Amino acid sequence: MPSTVYLNSLHDLHFDNQYTGRLPADPIAENYTRQVAGACYSFVEPLKTPSPNLISYSQDAANLLNLSSDTCDSSDFLQAFSGNCLLDKMNPYATRYGGHQFGNWAGQLGDGRAINLGEIINSSEQRWALQLKGSGPTPYSRRADGLAVLRSSVREFLCSEAMYHLGVPTTRALSLMTTGNQVVRDMFYDGNQKAEPGAVICRLAPSFTRFGHFQIHASRGETELLKQLIDFTIITDFPHLGAPSPETYISWFQEICDSTAEMVVQWMRVGFVHGVMNTDNMSILGLTIDYGPYGWLEDFDPGWTPNTTDAEGRRYSFGNQPEMAMWNLAQLGNALLPVIEDLEAVQLAYNSYQHTFQNSWREMMSQKLGFDALDVQTDPDLFDELLALLTSVETDMTIFFRNLARVELTNGKQFEDMDAVPAPLLDAYYQPEQLTDAYKKHLFQWLNLYSNRLEKNTSTNAQRQEKMNSVNPKYVLRNYLAQLAIDKSEQGDHSMVNELLMLFRKPYDEQPDKEEFAKKRPEWARHKAGCSMLSCSS
Ligand code: AMP
Numbered sequence: 001m002p003s004t005v006y007l008n009s010l011h012d013l014h015f016d017n018q019y020t021g022r023l024p025a026d027p028i029a030e031n032y033t034r035q036v037a038g039a040c041y042s043f044v045e046p047l048k049t050p051s052p053n054l055i056s057y058s059q060d061a062a063n064l065l066n067l068s069s070d071t072c073d074s075s076d077f078l079q080a081f082s083g084n085c086l087l088d089k090m091n092p093y094a095t096r097y098g099g100h101q102f103g104n105w106a107g108q109l110g111d112g113r114a115i116n117l118g119e120i121i122n123s124s125e126q127r128w129a130l131q132l133k134g135s136g137p138t139p140y141s142r143r144a145d146g147l148a149v150l151r152s153s154v155r156e157f158l159c160s161e162a163m164y165h166l167g168v169p170t171t172r173a174l175s176l177m178t179t180g181n182q183v184v185r186d187m188f189y190d191g192n193q194k195a196e197p198g199a200v201i202c203r204l205a206p207s208f209t210r211f212g213h214f215q216i217h218a219s220r221g222e223t224e225l226l227k228q229l230i231d232f233t234i235i236t237d238f239p240h241l242g243a244p245s246p247e248t249y250i251s252w253f254q255e256i257c258d259s260t261a262e263m264v265v266q267w268m269r270v271g272f273v274h275g276v277m278n279t280d281n282m283s284i285l286g287l288t289i290d291y292g293p294y295g296w297l298e299d300f301d302p303g304w305t306p307n308t309t310d311a312e313g314r315r316y317s318f319g320n321q322p323e324m325a326m327w328n329l330a331q332l333g334n335a336l337l338p339v340i341e342d343l344e345a346v347q348l349a350y351n352s353y354q355h356t357f358q359n360s361w362r363e364m365m366s367q368k369l370g371f372d373a374l375d376v377q378t379d380p381d382l383f384d385e386l387l388a389l390l391t392s393v394e395t396d397m398t399i400f401f402r403n404l405a406r407v408e409l410t411n412g413k414q415f416e417d418m419d420a421v422p423a424p425l426l427d428a429y430y431q432p433e434q435l436t437d438a439y440k441k442h443l444f445q446w447l448n449l450y451s452n453r454l455e456k457n458t459s460t461n462a463q464r465q466e467k468m469n470s471v472n473p474k475y476v477l478r479n480y481l482a483q484l485a486i487d488k489s490e491q492g493d494h495s496m497v498n499e500l501l502m503l504f505r506k507p508y509d510e511q512p513d514k515e516e517f518a519k520k521r522p523e524w525a526r527h528k529a530g531c532s533m534l535s536c537s538s
């Protein structure tokens with residue numbers, strides 16, 4: 001890996017603010033809640049914070065901006081990324097977008113508590129947009145305060161970086177700071193208000209454009225502006241597609257369908273549940289964006305959602321995510337039609353989603369099982385059998401796949417009725433009493449099919465294990481782990497935030513001194529707030 005070039009100071013960052021340079025701004029300069037028309041964004045200043053305190057920063061993310069650890073530890077960094085003091089070329093703004101929330105059109109939403117600071121070109125000529133989250137109200141804040149609490153900021157900060165290292169497309173997180181303010185939240189919307197420490201994170205992405213950015217213009221009949229935003233997005237974020245044209249529009253939409261499918265496949269691989277897949281939370285680049293009431297599957301239950309707000313409909317449950325992504329793409333496709341005008345071509349690109357998703361999902365599953373190559377004739381049945389097995393008793397998804405690699409299956413080893421559950425798998429079960437004879441029979445049947453299938457592999461057992469370990473993480477950000485880090489952080493001890501940040505730099509490696517973080521969820525966390533139940537309140 002080439003070594004990172006570091007800037008002497010924050011003031012050497014190379015800004016290239018295309019979004020504000022090329023797209024129309026809201027002419028109103030005052031910061032008050034309103035419906036904005038005929039513009040893509042509003043200029044707005046971040047709120048000053050009384051006593052910012054740097055809790056953590058990600059050196060991996062800082063490297064993307066060529067910022068050294070000395071720079072990240074400087075007071076300039078603290079002031080700039082708490083929103084207290086703008087750098088010269090920063091021209092902060094909040095963008096205008098709309099969205100479908102839980103299936104219903106919600107009208108104008110927008111950056112209600114996100115403020116963009118500008119775009120950086122780094123030493124590798126990559127573009128990185130900088131965005132503060134939790135830095136005060138904007139014209140898009142509706143009835144809310146534009147602030148974020150420590151709890152949700154720790155969750156977004158850690159998960160963004162963990163997802164990156166897990167190989168899942170995601171926005172990045174540079175820094176996490178407390179502001180010194182107290183922020184009042186009613187965590188479960190049940191009348192129990194509480195003051196919590198306020199926090200701000202700075203996140204990074206090549207672009208923060210969402211499906212909803214296009215939807216708002218379509219819904220308001222702003223066709224010229226819609227075209228301007230489409231052309232801008234293609235030129236800035238998809239330069240490889242060439243100059244905007246009717247053909248480019250289609251290949252662009254096709255690429256969005258493909259990358260969205262790929263992102264969801266990666267979520268399914270690691271057991272991630274986004275929790276709020278509204279169209280305003282869908283990135284045009286196929287990045288995981290807006291970490292709110294997300295969660296990680298512990299028990300493999302396709303119907304599980306961490307979001308209590310969605311507990312009844314389970315619209316965004318683990319197993320529904322592929323379909324919901326497709327539903328969202330349909331809304332995007334509709335929004336683009338006034339400009340693309342070719343319904344048939346849009347439909348064709350859209351229809352390919354299912355095919356792309358299925359192929360990519362099967363490839364992913366074949367890697368999770370350590371096959372040399374996917375056999376489309378026989379493997380899909382084996383995958384279906386496995387999913388049925390995993391849902392039949394409470395099984396920890398992460399541990400099951402990781403430890404399956406350790407089950408010796410050389411020479412077509414077969415399990416008999418009287419055999420015991422292979423020792424490595426025992427760790428994966430939450431309720432040992434569920435391991436009945438009927439379950440064991442089911443498990444052995446599947447293991448025997450798997451063992452037979454492995455006969456087609458040319459790789460050795462050890463090679464299979466190595467391959468499987470590179471796609472089946474040892475460590476995921478289990479909900480209770482994030483909550484333990486939050487509990488300590490709220491008491492002023494931020495050590496676990498930093499410990500988890502370091503742990504998740506290598507989620508596929510064995511880290512013997514961190515074994516405790518790979519264990520299955522302890523029983524006390526089964527129904528605890530923050531561990532199994534989360535809400536949109538953040
Ligand atoms: P979310 O479901 O968190 O993605 O948020 C949906 C919309 O609500 C977005 O437009 C957010 O900017 C806005 N929003 C969420 N929380 C706040 C807040 N505390 N203050 C202002 N706007 C918010």
Ligand code: MG
Nearest residue numbers: 280281289290
């Ligand atoms: Mg959002």
